[in-house]
Amino acid sequence: MAPVLQIVGYKNSGKTTLITRLAKLFNGMNLRVAVIKHDLHGFDADREGTDSFRHREAGAAAAAITSPWRTAIFEERETPLSELINHFAGYDLILVEGFKQETYPKMVLLRSTEDEPLIHELKQVCAIVQKEADFPVNEADPRRFQRDEIAQIAEYIRQNWL
Template sequence: MAAAVYQITGYKNTGKTTLMCRLIDYLSSRNRKVATIKHDGHQFEAEPAGVDTARHRASGAVWSAITSGERTAIVKEKSSSLEELIAEAPHDAFVLVEGFKMESYPKLVIVRREEDERLLAELSGVTAVVTWPGYRLQDNCIPAGAVLIEINDIDRIGDHIEQVGKEAVLRN
């Protein structure tokens, strides 16, 4: 199991990927190794058509890898659960997960619009609610025990997820 796992959740176009990148920068600046896992609700193509590994899979390979002096990429022709992906992540890395809303790991929910607030009642494990500047949450919608943070307060968000991650590792 990785050192810590924390989810960044929210609906489409709420700023999940931008926040993930800012948190990767923040954690890396604190000498933390960071691994990321992203859920894509659509079928995606990781490689352009015609590259060698794509041609291998088009010919029937169910697993293909490519490596160079600096990087390795592995493509499998199967879906993977979040648990499987976490198990493959470096064991000393803080794993940031984008999406996978229904998984039970600690998570923050980004709220940009009123319709985003319904996630707060639907999801488990919410430890933080992150809002856009000027957005005011409806009364009593923050889950018990969760903190409210503005999306541009990266230090506070980063400190929060680091602390939650440490507590989760100590419990396991």
């Protein structure tokens, strides 16, 4: 089973930016990273006019499209995180964006000191990634990083999960 690490924080805290930067860095190390994103607002990943869009619009409960380079599966249901993790079990690392209440190890992104209570509201917080350098440091807190310390964050993940 691939190790799972959650990247959590409030809206616009930099979760997607951090994940894309880490994925690029790990890809350069020949590691296969899977990403699972939670979207509470709904989304539509398929474009109008494509065959797969037309299949779903016609009432198909699920549709898949595959090529020699890519596969996409669209299902008209919510998929539990555990099922998605099992699907990606063969990868080197699974980064999960969101799903704050799940119990996997978490890196919490903070925009400002006002977000600090989030650290204590969540389970399994292993690290904090902060935007501002002048956060008060509490020795009991998990490991802290500045947002631009991507290489150090990647090394921390590599040492602890890979």
